[in-house]
Amino acid sequence: VSELRWHPLLREWVTVAPWRQDRTYHPPAAFCPLCPTRPGQPETEVPEPDYHIAVFENRFPSYTGDLGRAEVVCYTPVHDSSLGAQPLERVRDLVEVWADRTRELAELPSVRYVFVFENRGEEIGVTLHHPHGQVYAYPFVPPVLERELAASAEHQRRTGCCLYCEVLAGEAAGERVVSKDDRWVAFVPPFNRWPYEVHLAPTAHAGLLGELDDPQAWSLAAVLKDVLERYDRLFDRPLPYVMAMHQRPPGAGFDHHHLHIELYPPNRTADKLKYLAGSELGAGAFILDVRAEDAARELREA
Amino acid sequence: LPSAEPGAGAATAAGAAGRKAAPLEKRLVRKEDGRYLIFYERPKDPPRR
Numbered sequence: 001v002s003e004l005r006w007h008p009l010l011r012e013w014v015t016v017a018p019w020r021q022d023r024t025y026h027p028p029a030a031f032c033p034l035c036p037t038r039p040g041q042p043e044t045e046v047p048e049p050d051y052h053i054a055v056f057e058n059r060f061p062s063y064t065g066d067l068g069r070a071e072v073v074c075y076t077p078v079h080d081s082s083l084g085a086q087p088l089e090r091v092r093d094l095v096e097v098w099a100d101r102t103r104e105l106a107e108l109p110s111v112r113y114v115f116v117f118e119n120r121g122e123e124i125g126v127t128l129h130h131p132h133g134q135v136y137a138y139p140f141v142p143p144v145l146e147r148e149l150a151a152s153a154e155h156q157r158r159t160g161c162c163l164y165c166e167v168l169a170g171e172a173a174g175e176r177v178v179s180k181d182d183r184w185v186a187f188v189p190p191f192n193r194w195p196y197e198v199h200l201a202p203t204a205h206a207g208l209l210g211e212l213d214d215p216q217a218w219s220l221a222a223v224l225k226d227v228l229e230r231y232d233r234l235f236d237r238p239l240p241y242v243m244a245m246h247q248r249p250p251g252a253g254f255d256h257h258h259l260h261i262e263l264y265p266p267n268r269t270a271d272k273l274k275y276l277a278g279s280e281l282g283a284g285a286f287i288l289d290v291r292a293e294d295a296a297r298e299l300r301e302a
Numbered sequence: 303l304p305s306a307e308p309g310a311g312a313a314t315a316a317g318a319a320g321r322k323a324a325p326l327e328k329r330l331v332r333k334e335d336g337r338y339l340i341f342y343e344r345p346k347d348p349p350r351r
Contacts, residue, residue, distance in 0.1 A: 045339070052344055053326075057337035096326055097342050 001065050004139070012143040015062055023060035025127045029079055033059075034130035036077045051077050053090075053097050055135075062136060066110050069137040071101060073116075074130065081131050082238060083118065084228025091221035098135075098245065099209035099217075105137035106250035113138045113145060113249045116209075121240020123266050123273055133243070141249055148246065149257055156256040162205055164258030176296040179226040183219035186227045188296040194264040195274060195290035196234065196299065198227055201260035207248035208259060227263065233302040235270035 003016040024033055033045045046054050054074040061070035075083055075094060083091070102114045118133035119126050141149065155163035171177055171187045178198055179186040186200045200223055202216055212220065231239040242264045248257035268274045268289050279285045329341040 045333075047331075047333075047339075048341075051341055053342040054339065055342070056333070056339040059337070093326055093342065093344070100326075100328070100342075 002061075002063055002067055004067070010143070013140050017060075017062050020060045020062065023127065027128070029129070032079055032128065032130050034072070034074050034128055034132055035079050045072070046074065046077075053093060055097065055101060058134070063138065068111055068139050069105055069108065069135070071105075071135040071137075073097060073101070073133045073135060075133065076131055079130050082120070082228070082232070083131055083133070083243075084225055084232060086131075086225070088218075088221055088225060091225050092218055095209060095212070095217045095220055099212070101135045102208060102247060103210050105135065108137060110139045111137040111250065113141045114247065115142065115145075116245040116247070118241075118243040120243070121238065123240040124242055126240075145246060145249070149249070149254065152256045152258070162256060162258050164201060164260060165205055168201060168203060175293050178230065178296055178299045179223050181219050181223060183216045184223040186223050188292040188299070190292050192292045192295070193286040193288065194266065195268045195288065196231070196239075196265045196295050198263045198299070199260050200224060200227065200263070201258060206259050207254060207257050209245070209247060211259075224261070227299075230299050230302040231263075231265060234299060235267065237270070239265050239267060241265040 005014045005016060006012075007014055027033065029035075031042075035044055035046070036050050037044045037047045039049065045056055045059070051074070053076075055071055056074075057064070058070040058072050063070050073094070075081075076086060076090065083094075086094075098116045102116065105111055105114045115136045115138065116133065117136070152163040155161065155166075167189065168185060170190070171185060176187045176190060177185060178188065183204070184200060184202055186198050188197060189199050200220070202212065202220070204216070206212060206216070209217075209220075231241065244262045244264070246257075246260050246262060248254040248259070266273045266275075274289070279287050324345050326342040327345050329343065331339045331341070333339055
């Protein structure tokens with residue numbers, strides 16, 4: 001079982017899971033553990049010859065047992081692909097899977113937050129190239145979410161309004177909008193910390209993926225796919241990114257939180273990465289080389 | 303809005319949103335080491351008469 005250690009200076013938990021040092025590292029495609037098991041070949045994590053979408057407990061979990069869960073979500077049986085390259089219908093099915101995993105894991109007694117995310121690309125530290133995401137069920141509310149929740153709770157108390165709804169209202173002029181339809185909008189926030197950071201949010205207030213109705217879920221699938229396709233056209237190569245879904249925590253008292261998805265590609269140009277260095281890591285102060293308005297225009301034109 | 307038209311995917315969604323998808327079918331399997339594996343599958347169309 002993982003060990004939680006308290007960081008008294010930052011007032012946050014650090015999770016220690018030493019067995020993760022032995023996790024599978026860049027296996028050749030023929031030995032991909034996320035591919036279906038081919039006839040006559042060694043068994044993979046998915047012991048069947050085909051699948052639509054598969055979810056399993058991580059063999060090298062950060063959280064397990066009474067502490068929480070770490071799951072892997074295989075988007076497709078096809079090894080050389082990506083989330084953005086999936087047909088719209090499959091992305092829509094993934095929205096349903098993400099909502100279902102959130103609902104189920106939130107029922108575990110120790111779980112305080114369910115985090116759906118994807119790391120894409122070696123630059124981000126991905127060790128398996130097969131298109132997949134992950135779900136962590138934490139025994140605490142992670143620090144970034146805790147800060148967001150504190151900000152939105154305080155704003156709601158003070159003004160009676162949803163903070164993120166006001167952020168969305170600030171995008172009405174469209175200068176930072178990348179893609180949108182009637183129900184979801186994708187934009188580079190004016191407070192972006194990564195050059196091509198994009199937020200996606202429903203225009204109507206909702207806290208969980210499971211609260212979206214059918215048209216909203218289709219809309220999320222379409223806008224997300226559109227943004228990911230733009231990412232790959234931006235520099236004419238697969239763009240690495242972290243995708244972080246910020247849903248509200250389980251339980252009562254979090255209605256002020258507005259569901260949104262944050263995407264952080266590490267690139268600042270086609271061949272240069274933004275590294276987190278002294279100011280960002282040592283002081284927590286991000287310095288940015290690209291204006292949100294310029295990044296949004298580039299993504300609209302991609 | 304300046305060039306903020308929805309992409310091709312969004313246009314497709316407008317059509318897709320009109321049809322309500324049946325929920326995915328869920329199948330739970332236990333792996334030999336005790337970990338769970340869940341298959342999410344599209345329900346097969348009922349056989350035509």
